[in-house]
Amino acid sequence: MNFIDLKSQYQHLKADIDARIHAVLDHGQYIMGPEVAELEAQLAAYVGVKHAIGVSDGTTALQIALMAIGIQPGDEVITTPFTFIATGEMIALLGAKPVFVDIDPATYNLDPNLIEAAITPKTRAIMPVSLYGQCADFDTINAIAAKHNLAVIEDGAQSFGATYKGRKSGALSTIGSTSFFPSKPLGCYGDGGALFTDDDELAKTIRQIRSHGQDRRYHHPIIGLNGRLDTLQAAVLLAKLPSFADEVAARERIGARYSELLKDVARVPALAEGCNSVYAQYTIEIDGREAVQAALKEQGVPTAVHYPVPLNLQPAFAHLNQPVGSFPHAEAAARRVMSLPMHPFLDEATQDQVVAAVKQALA
Structure with a gap:
């Protein structure tokens, strides 16, 4: 049994994916080839924003977003401790301080009711994570940000395709960010990511940062980095986009x-x-996780934990002095969450097998 089944997806789209890849091999423009601009136009239309900018990966996407809004050493960025390391890592990499705020235990996303208490004169941005595929509470977060003149960056690495009150993930904040890591809802065949914004000046800055800070060849008004999306990855994504809406519907179903089968x-x-x-990820909360995972493994059912250690308890952030008990909801979730096999090609018979194994392990 596959935790995520990329092989079935490839077989389903093989002709289109192969044709797109071979087109790149034929024209040979492997860096910033025409497929990148074509993909950006389609992504912008899908998300409903003026600008989509392809970048090398979801982590670099966050770094570029933070650089584009001018994050400097000593600044503070409010985010969640219950996320992949990249979220806090990119804040720290720029010399800023990640200021963690606990999660809403119902959705696992940043609790907006705790944000204002964390704002200081050094706060420059809020970076909510749309965890497991559901968007954070952006209306409330954006209202707080507007009141305090802060930028909002959505870490939508897991939520591309999700909808919040009729709007798509990526179109909900100052800058939206996503990842096209192979296991994501829309994944390429390597690393990839994108940034989204309606702000013309921010889009211009993001494009410059992505390509070593240059506005034209060998002219560099700002410091940037190498954050370009490979043409081959853009080609793979272009082949996958036409069926993505159907895959989102399948994921929801x-x-x-x-x-329905596990709620009891x-x-x-x-x-x-x-x-x-x-x-x-399709993620449940259980007691006795290690024993349950072991029982499921015996039944041939793979599982995963996203994420077993909140960022405040990671050694890299020990200097923030936020020990066990600092973020009780995030820490409780980290002890109890378990993700089950989830992909658009998961048939009911296999799903029933997973459910039966979970029920047996919890009996």
């Missing part, structure tokens, strides 16, 4: 079926009002 034995994902989820 499979996620809802999991929840485990805590299943809670969807906030006006939100859907693309279930980048």
